[in-house]
Amino acid sequence: MIRFVRKTLASFRRTRALLARLKAPSQPLPGGRQRWIEHSMDWLATEFGREVLLRPVVLPAAVIPVDYDGSLQAARSLCAEIARRMDVDLDRIELAFDLTTQRPLAAKGPLRTIRERSGEWARGEPRNRIRLAPELAADPVAMVAVFAHELGHELLLGARRVQVSRPDQEPLTDLLTVFFGLGIFTANASFDVRPHPSGRGKQPLARGYLREDALAEAMAYYARLRGERHPAWRKHLDRPVRVVV
Numbered sequence: 001m002i003r004f005v006r007k008t009l010a011s012f013r014r015t016r017a018l019l020a021r022l023k024a025p026s027q028p029l030p031g032g033r034q035r036w037i038e039h040s041m042d043w044l045a046t047e048f049g050r051e052v053l054l055r056p057v058v059l060p061a062a063v064i065p066v067d068y069d070g071s072l073q074a075a076r077s078l079c080a081e082i083a084r085r086m087d088v089d090l091d092r093i094e095l096a097f098d099l100t101t102q103r104p105l106a107a108k109g110p111l112r113t114i115r116e117r118s119g120e121w122a123r124g125e126p127r128n129r130i131r132l133a134p135e136l137a138a139d140p141v142a143m144v145a146v147f148a149h150e151l152g153h154e155l156l157l158g159a160r161r162v163q164v165s166r167p168d169q170e171p172l173t174d175l176l177t178v179f180f181g182l183g184i185f186t187a188n189a190s191f192d193v194r195p196h197p198s199g200r201g202k203q204p205l206a207r208g209y210l211r212e213d214a215l216a217e218a219m220a221y222y223a224r225l226r227g228e229r230h231p232a233w234r235k236h237l238d239r240p241v242r243v244v245v
Helices: 002-023 033-048 072-085 134-138 140-158 169-179 183-188 211-225 232-236
Strands: 093-096 119-122 128-132 191-195 202-206
Touching (some): 033 211, 072 093, 119 140
Antiparallel strands (some): 191 202
16 A cells, blocks of 8 residues: 555656646746746847737637638638738748658656647748648647747748847747737647547647746736736636736
């Protein structure tokens, strides 16, 4: 009995530690998380202007049609709307839904972890290229989060505002989606728990680089910069993020 209890407690601690890692930023943020968020968000405001910061926050119901059917045609139309809201001319981007999703297992046991690689931006001639996994079309919130991140690369790397060698350029690209009013999508898509394809147990899914914990702080600072003490859009966030904002 004592051995069983010890094994159960050890398994519980491992699960908690795993979930904590999946919700934490994927890499250390220079100067610490809160300082990095504030400094980086202030830099984005200087770079893109406070007019962008003060735009209405994009709500899922505002951009995802009620008759959205998960087809690639519907997905392309939604991507075009997101590009418009991020001030990117989609005609200058080659968009393809042909990326093979890679889901490496990060842990064994009842909570087998997956990390999706479902979006990719690459410089090209005559147009830069964004590739998305076709299965994203079935999950419009996740697709918007991934596509907005890749558009962020276009705005930062494509416009040469930052260099690809910058150590924090991936987390900065996640933060840019918050700055452009798409943080609800990025935050809500950052962590999920899904049934394992084998039918045995569940598997956590972590997306992005800032992850849930840092995105909660980023959304809180975003609201502060906008002068919003009790933002109405807060209710659209998943609970772990909502309680911080």
